Amino acid sequence: xxxxxxxxxxxxxxxxxxxxxxxxxxxxxxxxxxxxxxxxxxxxxxxxxxxxxxxxxxxxxxxxxxxxxxxxxxxxxxxxxxxxxxxxxxxxxxxxxxxxxxxxxxxxxxxxxxxxxxxxxxxxxxxxxxxxxxxxxxxxxxxxxxxxxxxxxxxxxxxxxxxxxxxxxxxxxxxxxxxxxxxxxxxxxxxxxxxxxxxxxxxxxxxxxxxxxxx
Amino acid sequence: xxxxxxxxxxxxxxxxxxxxxxxxxxxxxxxxxxxxxxxxxxxxxxxxxxxxxxxxxxxxxxxxxxxxxxxxxxxxxxxxxxxxxxxxxxxxxxxxxxxxxxxxxxxxxxxxxxxxxxxxxxxxxxxxxxxxxxxxxxxxxxxxxxxxxx
Numbered sequence: 452x453x454x455x456x457x458x459x460x461x462x463x464x465x466x467x468x469x470x471x472x473x474x475x476x477x478x479x480x481x482x483x484x485x486x487x488x489x490x491x492x493x494x495x496x497x498x499x500x501x502x503x504x505x506x507x508x509x510x511x512x513x514x515x516x517x518x519x520x521x522x523x524x525x526x527x528x529x530x531x532x533x534x535x536x537x538x539x540x541x542x543x544x545x546x547x548x549x550x551x552x553x554x555x556x557x558x559x560x561x562x563x564x565x566x567x568x569x570x571x572x573x574x575x576x577x578x579x580x581x582x583x584x585x586x587x588x589x590x591x592x593x594x595x596x597x598x599x600x601x602x603x604x605x606x607x608x609x610x611x612x613x614x615x616x617x618x619x620x621x622x623x624x625x626x627x628x629x630x631x632x633x634x635x636x637x638x639x640x641x642x643x644x645x646x647x648x649x650x651x652x653x654x655x656x657x658x659x660x661x662x663x664x665x666x
Numbered sequence: 667x668x669x670x671x672x673x674x675x676x677x678x679x680x681x682x683x684x685x686x687x688x689x690x691x692x693x694x695x696x697x698x699x700x701x702x703x704x705x706x707x708x709x710x711x712x713x714x715x716x717x718x719x720x721x722x723x724x725x726x727x728x729x730x731x732x733x734x735x736x737x738x739x740x741x742x743x744x745x746x747x748x749x750x751x752x753x754x755x756x757x758x759x760x761x762x763x764x765x766x767x768x769x770x771x772x773x774x775x776x777x778x779x780x781x782x783x784x785x786x787x788x789x790x791x792x793x794x795x796x797x798x799x800x801x802x803x804x805x806x807x808x809x810x811x812x813x814x815x816x
Contacts, residue, residue: 487705555707
């Protein structure tokens, strides 16, 4: 899920930063540059891990700041294909589910990766939003936001920045994760209470929940 | 910007959480004072709710030692540490084609190792917390009633 990536970058250090120790100043500058940004094929930058080396410090003609070449490690969020992760449901519509990790929201579970046989019930005839149900053993299990959802990474893509975006389209996402919950053990964690005794506990818990809901 | 090494080592959830904790991230409300960015707090908030929250370096090393005898890929071990599967059905999606590579006994053994080395996730202790929260709530209400009457 998280990787270290070694990167070399040449950056000017603004003059007001020069009063601070160089390591600290460059660290702040790197955080400003990379934190919470997606680098294509590397993933989403979570944090600056360490600074390996700082070189240079030349002031180029016409510039009011020294330029340094820095080698550093970044912590990148980059899920690998086949990895299992947990996330919360953000929204669900006729196309599938959208999940969120809290810090990353562009995870989609398309229709074909939902457990089958499945069924979609829209909230109302007008809205596109609704809830997906997994019909298993003549029982239907809802996929709602009451539980964390386990999913498998199917694909990670880095779409290139579009030159022109059509109006009223979704905001551009630089990193798209496609997930799948069509496998044993995947989906809302409450679906898989585990062994027999756990299953009983799970049923009890469900009954309790139902009782609580009735109240 | 030049990418020298795209993959300079994988980190477990615990290591990232440990790094953020070392930086000063915590759950207390004074978080504005720490030198931690908003985006880092979002990652922190996600990770403290996962199994990584009470793992330690020692428990991970112990786990790595004890699963050495099984033929697991590095990514699978990483995923096992991050997910902490507590029963076989949870281990199923993590290990690729595990029904052909491992027997049921071996899988049970792996689950046992996971359970032994890593403490149970906070979810299992949650019902108690919820009860105590309800208790405090109800006691608070009781405390509030006489005041309303007076």
